[in-house]
Amino acid sequence: MNKSKTVSSNPSVISDFKEITKMRLALSVVFSSLAGYLLGVDIISYSELILLAFGGYFMVGASNAFNQIIEKDLDALMDRTKNRPVAAGRMSVTTAFIIASIFTVLGIIILYSINKQTAMFGAISIFIYTCVYTPLKTLTPISVFVGAIPGAIPFMLGWVAATDNFGIEPGTLFALQFFWQFPHFWAIGWFLYEDYKKGGFFMLPTGKQDKGTAVQVIMYTIWTLIVSIIPVFGFTGRLELSIVAAVIVFGLGLWMLYYAIRLFKIMTEKAARQLMLVSVSYISLVQIVYVIDKFIR
Structure with a gap:
């Protein structure tokens, strides 16, 4: 019993590294990028796939590390984030900044080796997330709109990496992941409302867990469903x-819409958490269906 307490209160260097770069989130972003690549490519280049995976990981890791440096004092106020390496004081700001800087340089260089446009969108993503989205989080709910831009880039980035071209195809992939983020993040903002309030973050569109927020969750879920088909x-x-x-994707959209409507009806944190979990499964399943459909058509 004492041993487990010691382990949990003294995370290892490896676990701190995972936390500063948000490894699980980064891997989900890499998944989106690879899905976009497979949709855009004619002949799969496994070397490009590997480069995209590492470049995407470094890109997200850099954004998250910079974010944790900027928000270290606010993170210390919230239960969800108080044990992060910088907020808890286990990792110095200097160390975190070095990691973030190295990841930025490596990410852009690796993406540039694929093509210039991929590197450009990667750099834009880091800039918007770090310099625009992060400062806005304590000022206005519009921050979610701004944060949805870098959040929507990975799916599109994969197509650009495969084709070196930005057009209607990657634009559609971008729109799908862009609209999806609103119900996803507002669901998180709902069930973590009290914790976010401790840090002074404004995540919900009305600023409250009310019908107005729930209606907007439904609206953006419908937009996501429409764009997906x-x-x-x-x-x-x-x-x-x-x-x-398209029928399968539409069905998945109805599945997420059901939970969005359920949140509107019962307005509980449990319903919001369920919507969040469904939304995570939804975007991954839609991407998988898109890719499978391309290769069996």
Whole structure:
């Protein structure tokens, strides 16, 4: 019993490194990037896949490390974040800054080795997340809108990495992940409302756990659902979707919409947490369906 307490109160260097770069989040971003790459590529280059995976990981890791440096004092106020390495004082700001800087340089260099546009979007993502989204979080709920921009880049980034071209196809992928983030993050903002309030973060569109927020969650879920099936209609260039795949994707959208409506009806933190979990599964499953559909069509 005492041993487990010691382990939990004294995280290892490795666990701190995972935390400063938010490894689980970074890996989900890499997954989105690879899905976008597979959708855009004609002939799969495994070397490019590996470069994209590492470049994407470094890009997200850098953003998260810079974020934790900037918010270290606020993180210390919230139960969810008070044990982060910088906030808890286990890692110095200097060390975190060195990690963030190295990750930024490595990420951009690796993405540049794929093509210039991929590196450009990677750099834009880091800049918006660190210099715009992070400062806005304590000022206005509009921060979620701003944060949705870098959050939507990875899916699109994969297509750009595969094609060295930005057009209607990566734009559609961007729109899908962009709209999806609102119900996802507002669900998080809802069930962590009290904790966020300790840090002075404004995450919900109305600032409260009310019907107004719940209605907007439903609206953006519907937009996500609509965008997800646009490729079936044939005007998104090379990004196509079969009728069968569109029906599956539409069904997944209805699944998430059900939980969004449920949040509106019962307005509990448990309902918000369920919506968050469903939203995470939803975006991954949609990306998988898109990729499978491309290769079996």
